[in-house]
Amino acid sequence: MFFCIPIFFGCSQKIKPEGDQTPRICPNCHNASVFSAKKKTWFELFFIPLIPFDSKHVWLCQICHWMAPHVAGQWEPAVAPGSYQPGYLSQGPPPQHSYQPAYLQQQK
Numbered sequence: 055m056f057f058c059i060p061i062f063f064g065c066s067q068k069i070k071p072e073g074d075q076t077p078r079i080c081p082n083c084h085n086a087s088v089f090s091a092k093k094k095t096w097f098e099l100f101f102i103p104l105i106p107f108d109s110k111h112v113w114l115c116q117i118c119h120w121m122a123p124h125v126a127g128q129w130e131p132a133v134a135p136g137s138y139q140p141g142y143l144s145q146g147p148p149p150q151h152s153y154q155p156a157y158l159q160q161q162k
Contacts (some may be wrong), residue, residue, distance in 0.1 A: 062101065068094045069114060078113070078131035082120040086134035088113050090124055 069091050078088040091114045096103035111124040113131055124130075 061099075063097070063099050065107065066096055066098050066103065068096060068103070069112075070094075072111075077134040079134055080115040080118060080120055081131060083115060083118040085115070085117050087116045088120075088131045089116070090114075093121075 071089055072092045073090045075089050077086040079086055080088045091112055093110050093112050093114075094106055095108040097105040097107060113122045113124050114120070122129075122131075
């Protein structure tokens with residue numbers, strides 16, 4: 055009797071943010087969304103990561119998925135001017151310089 059048991063295996067990459075998360079300018083899409091991350095390549099068997107193959111530090115853009123190696127002392131993306139942080143990173147109330155309709159403005 056012959057049994058056929060399928061075996062699922064492959065390599066996957068896991069990316070996790072690390073270190074200082076100061077927003078930087080992406081050279082590809084020009085958004086302030088580049089951050090430092092660690093990329094690990096794993097051997098998987100039946101969708102379970104078993105053996106880490108490779109580990110690298112990279113710069114990654116969250117919008118266009120541009121990626122470059124992060125080597126200390128070499129090129130780095132430019133830091134975003136001011137204290138700008140994308141909406142998903144900022145905490146606190148929204149800025150107060152937005153449009154207010156006439157009926158919401160206070161009478162003087």
